[in-house]
Amino acid sequence: MSIDQSKIRNFCIIAHIDHGKSTLADRIIERTGTLTSREMQAQVLDNMDLERERGITIKSQAVRIIYKANDGEEYIFNLIDTPGHVDFNYEVSRSLAACDGAILVVDAAQGVEAQTLANVYLALDHDLDVMPVINKIDLPSAQPDEVVKEIEDVIGIEAEDAPRISAKTGLNIDQVLEQIVTKIPAPTGDKEAPLQALIFDALYDSYKGVIVFCRIKEGTVKVGDTIRMMATGAQSEVTEVGYFGAGQFIPCDELAAGMVGYLCASIKNVRDTRVGDTVTNADRPCSEPLPGYKKVNPMVYCGMYPADSAKYPDLRDALEKLQINDASLQYEPETSLALGFGFRCGFLGLLHLEIIQERLEREFNLDLVTTAPGVIYKVHKTNGEVMDLTNPSNLPDPSEIEYMEEPVVSAEIMVTSEYVGAIMKLCQERRGVYLSMEYLEETRALIKYDLPLNEIIYDFFDALKSRSRGYASFDYELKGYERSELVKLDILINKEQVDALSFIVFKDSAYERGRKMCEKLKEEIPRHLFEIPIQAAVGGKVIARETVKAMRKDVLAKCYGGDISRKKKLLEKQKEGKKRMRQVGNVEIPQEAFMSVLKLDED
Ligand SMILES: Nc1nc2c(ncn2[C@@H]2O[C@H](COP(=O)(O)OP(=O)(O)OP(=O)(O)O)[C@@H](O)[C@H]2O)c(=O)[nH]1
Numbered sequence: 001m002s003i004d005q006s007k008i009r010n011f012c013i014i015a016h017i018d019h020g021k022s023t024l025a026d027r028i029i030e031r032t033g034t035l036t037s038r039e040m041q042a043q044v045l046d047n048m049d050l051e052r053e054r055g056i057t058i059k060s061q062a063v064r065i066i067y068k069a070n071d072g073e074e075y076i077f078n079l080i081d082t083p084g085h086v087d088f089n090y091e092v093s094r095s096l097a098a099c100d101g102a103i104l105v106v107d108a109a110q111g112v113e114a115q116t117l118a119n120v121y122l123a124l125d126h127d128l129d130v131m132p133v134i135n136k137i138d139l140p141s142a143q144p145d146e147v148v149k150e151i152e153d154v155i156g157i158e159a160e161d162a163p164r165i166s167a168k169t170g171l172n173i174d175q176v177l178e179q180i181v182t183k184i185p186a187p188t189g190d191k192e193a194p195l196q197a198l199i200f201d202a203l204y205d206s207y208k209g210v211i212v213f214c215r216i217k218e219g220t221v222k223v224g225d226t227i228r229m230m231a232t233g234a235q236s237e238v239t240e241v242g243y244f245g246a247g248q249f250i251p252c253d254e255l256a257a258g259m260v261g262y263l264c265a266s267i268k269n270v271r272d273t274r275v276g277d278t279v280t281n282a283d284r285p286c287s288e289p290l291p292g293y294k295k296v297n298p299m300v301y302c303g304m305y306p307a308d309s310a311k312y313p314d315l316r317d318a319l320e321k322l323q324i325n326d327a328s329l330q331y332e333p334e335t336s337l338a339l340g341f342g343f344r345c346g347f348l349g350l351l352h353l354e355i356i357q358e359r360l361e362r363e364f365n366l367d368l369v370t371t372a373p374g375v376i377y378k379v380h381k382t383n384g385e386v387m388d389l390t391n392p393s394n395l396p397d398p399s400e401i402e403y404m405e406e407p408v409v410s411a412e413i414m415v416t417s418e419y420v421g422a423i424m425k426l427c428q429e430r431r432g433v434y435l436s437m438e439y440l441e442e443t444r445a446l447i448k449y450d451l452p453l454n455e456i457i458y459d460f461f462d463a464l465k466s467r468s469r470g471y472a473s474f475d476y477e478l479k480g481y482e483r484s485e486l487v488k489l490d491i492l493i494n495k496e497q498v499d500a501l502s503f504i505v506f507k508d509s510a511y512e513r514g515r516k517m518c519e520k521l522k523e524e525i526p527r528h529l530f531e532i533p534i535q536a537a538v539g540g541k542v543i544a545r546e547t548v549k550a551m552r553k554d555v556l557a558k559c560y561g562g563d564i565s566r567k568k569k570l571l572e573k574q575k576e577g578k579k580r581m582r583q584v585g586n587v588e589i590p591q592e593a594f595m596s597v598l599k600l601d602e603d
Contacts, residue, residue, distance in 0.1 A: 005258040006186045007073060010215065012080040012095050014123055015105035016113040016473060020135040023167040024105055024176070025063075025081050031173050032065045032077070062098075062201075062213060062260060064243045064250075069181045077180060078244075078260035080200075082119075093122055094275060098200040098215035098260055101129040101184030103176070104151075108134045108142035108164070111444075112154050114414045114475035120155050131183045132159045133176055138166040154440055189257030195219035195227070195281040197255075198290050202273045204321045208240070210267045211249070214279060215260050217290060222254035226282040227265055230289040234272035235282050236265040271320075275327040298330050298346025299407065299478065300353060300373045300457050301390040303500060304360070305342030307367035307591060312341045318364035319343060322356065329356055334391060338500045338584050339369055339594070344391055347373075350457050369582075369591045371500045375453045378405040378481050392502040395488045398539055405481040407453040410435075412475050417443050419468040426467055430455035431506065450479060452506070489514055491521070492535040492542075496585040500594055510538050518546040524593040527551035532587055 013021040065077040080095045096102065102123040106116060123130050132151050134144045144164045151159040163175035201213035221227065225238045242251040243261040255261045267273055278289035306315045319331050330346035347353040353373055360366050377389040380402045389395060389404075411432075415423050417439075424434070427449045435448040451460075456476070464472045487510050491501040501521075505513050514536030521534045525548050532548040582589045 003076065003256065003259065005188070008076050008078070008187055008258050009101070009180050009184045010078045010080075010099045010187055010258070010260050011101040011103060011180060011184050012082050012099045013103045013105055014082055014096075014119040014130075016107070016110070016115040016119070019105045019107040019110065019113075019116070020167045021103075021105045022081065024103070024133070024135065024165070024173075025079060027167050027170055027173045028077075028079065028177065029063060029065060031170070031177065032067045062244045064245065064260070067177055067181070070178055071181075075181055080260070093126075094200045096123055096126040096128060097198060098213075099126075099128055100187050101131060101180075103180070104130050104132045104157075105135050105167075106132060106147055106151060108137045108144045108147050109139045111143075111147050111150050112414075112440075113473035114412055115473060117155065117412075118475045120157070129184055130157055131179055132157060132162040134159075134162050134164045135167050137164045138169055138171065150441065187258030189216070189218045191220050191256045193218040193257070194284045194286040195221050195225075195279065196286040196290060197221065197279040199229075199273065199275050199277050199279060202275055202324045204324055208249075208264045210264070210273050210324060212263050212265070212267075212273055212279065213261075214255075214263060216255050216257050218257050218286065219281065220254050220256040221263060221279070221281070227263075227279050228282040228285060229272055229274065229277050230280055230285075231274055231277040232272045234267065234269070236267050236272075238263055238265045240264040271324075273324055275324075298328065298348060298376075299453060300347045300349055300375060301344055302347075302353060302373040303334060303336060303339065303342055303371035303391070304331075304345050304357070305336065305339040305369045305371075305500075307369055309340045311366060314364065315343065315360070315366055315368075318360050318366060319345070321364075322359060326356070328352070336371075336393070336500045338498050338582055338589075339371070342369075346390070369594050371594055372503050373457060374503055375407050375457065377407075377486065377504055380404065389504070392488055392504050393499045395504070403483055404486045406484045406486060408450050408479050408482045409453050409456065409476040410479045411449050411451050411456070413447045413449070413464070413472055414440070414474075415445055415447065415468050415472040417445055419471055420445050420447065422467040423447060423464065423472055426460075426463055427451060430460065451476070452482075452484065453478070454504075454506075487538045489517075490537045491517060492533075492537060493521070493525070493589065494532045494585055494587045495535075496587075498584050498589070511543050514538070514544040518544045521593055522546040522548055524590055525587070526590070528587060 013025055015021040062078060062080045065079060067075045067077055069075055080098060082095045104116070104120060106112060120130060134147050136142055137144050148159045148162060151157060151162070163172050163179060165172040165176060196218040197214040197216045199212050199214050203211045205211050221238060221241060223238050223241060226235055227238055228235045240251050241255050241261060241263045242249050249262060255263065280286045304315070306312050323329050328348050331343040333341070334344040335341050345356070347356065350373060357368060357370055360368060374392060379387045379389050379396065381387065381396060381400050382402045413423055424447065427434070430451055432449040432451045435450060437445055437447045439445050461474065464474055485507040486504050487507050489503055489505050489510050490497050518534045518536050525532060525534070527548055527550065529551055531550045534546045534548065535542045536544040582591065
């Protein structure tokens with residue numbers, strides 16, 4: 001019954017965003033008959049609704065595939081899908097640790113891009129064998145020969161015999177399957193050794209409890225075994241082991257060295273499971289844990305509040321469950337005068353924030369109010385203390401501040417030569433410091449800039465795409481902190497400061513941002529019976545002002561003489577609207593207003 005290790009291939013697919021890795025994964029699954037075509041939904045691996053709607057891969061998914069190779073033998077492929085967006089590098093790293101090799105998909109029309117490089121380096125860091133595949137050769141603009149040369153020159157891996165495929169039409173997928181057998185190494189590891197398994201993901205299921213996704217490096221695990229999580233020390237009995245069918249969990253007898261699968265155990269506290277931790281046998285533990293993952297620190301913070309304050313415990317519960325599935329999400333309770341009880345949450349980037357927000361709303365049925373996202377600033381106080389500022393409301397009095405620092409990233413932008421000027425202009429506007437530019441080929445340049453993180457978290461990616469007509473790609477990593485002139489911009493509505501609307505901004509941009517915010521809020525806040533001044537202030541000094549004029553008529557005025565049911569309806573509607581309002585002093589602010597600051601740059 002036990003599986004021959006030499007017949008297992010554990011691999012993932014890596015690529016720049018949109019180069020077609022999910023499509024290739026689907027073709028592989030389809031070609032090997034893991035699913036009948038009727039079961040085959042468009043993009044099987046992207047099984048969260050959100051992913052299908054956005055057409056991007058967020059959570060890594062795993063699937064086991066049986067392939068009968070040309071040598072007549074049957075092989076077991078464990079394919080792990082990985083996300084391509086820059087915010088999700090962390091997820092990529094987790095998937096890689098469970099694999100022995102990686103298929104690198106490169107778009108034959110686009111060639112090597114920033115994330116192609118970043119992902120290859122991650123794979124090489126994990127000692128994976130990288131097998132290139134040239135995709136989209138059906139496109140008229142495909143240049144497979146050039147791309148092969150580019151892979152060899154820019155990345156430095158052999159690509160001459162890389163399969164040239166169309167994941168869309170299925171052309172040459174057979175070559176990919178054969179090369180998986182010949183080019184990706186079989187796993188190693190001793191089945192008889194003490195259990196050593198790496199947790200590369202986890203999921204909370206309301207029936208099974210915590211489901212741990214793991215790669216068995218050494219030993220064997222089966223139902224009834226008592227396991228121990230090495231980092232948390234939690235012990236529990238295994239209730240089920242199995243592998244990943246397409247979109248479902250398939251129980252089996254045991255998981256042995258070299259295999260990828262899942263296990264369920266009587267894990268009571270979801271916090272006991274930590275992605276990156278090592279699972280071992282409690283009675284016969286291994287001597288040391290596997291190297292965990294690089295710990296990632298959130299780069300972007302915002303406040304999240306339940307729209308209905310009674311839902312606070314539900315939000316806490318939801319965040320706890322999401323966190324086991326997404327260890328890069330961090331949160332802690334906070335309170336706001338305007339919004340009540342909520343959480344300050346940390347994310348890897350703005351896309352990550354949006355995804356979490358949408359998952360909370362859809363999967364947990366919560367209605368949320370989110371405050372403007374910001375980065376972590378370092379505040380050096382006159383008394384020598386250094387504080388990490390994640391919430392602008394906690395900024396100490398200016399008299400206590402010696403100076404402040406903001407996070408700076410090193411960015412690499414790849415762009416075709418005609419857009420170099422436009423992209424450099426964009427970077428300058430965002431306070432970028434030019435480092436270097438080199439031409440990879442005649443028509444493509446790699447530009448390096450240092451940029452303040454807070455200038456890129458909002459809409460830099462969109463601006464980059466629109467100014468280069470989609471031809472620029474972008475990757476960044478945190479470089480460190482640099483001293484900067486920063487101020488806190490406060491918003492006063494009817495003379496009352498609204499804590500949830502405060503944010504930290506570069507001194508020279510304060511006026512512009514303050515003015516835009518006041519304009520935006522004027523549009524969002526409905527008229528009241530009195531005039532409402534909206535002011536932006538820095539250190540108590542007002543720098544911008546707008547006014548919401550007083551309302552003259554009440555809602556019922558226009559139904560004068562109308563029938564009573566219509567009046568009732570209007571009053572009902574008003575009541576419904578009020579639920580979505582936040583009372584600040586004697587002004588009612590719609591929830592949307594708190595989000596509006598996010599959208600300033602789109603104007
Ligand atoms: N013409 C053509 N289009 C393709 C091919 N393979 C994929 N595409 C298209 O390219 C787009 C991106 O494909 P995906 O498979 O979603 O790309 P991905 O790399 O998985 O993207 P993320 O999951 O967002 O990282 C889709 O619109 C596909 O239909 C191909 O061989 N030829």
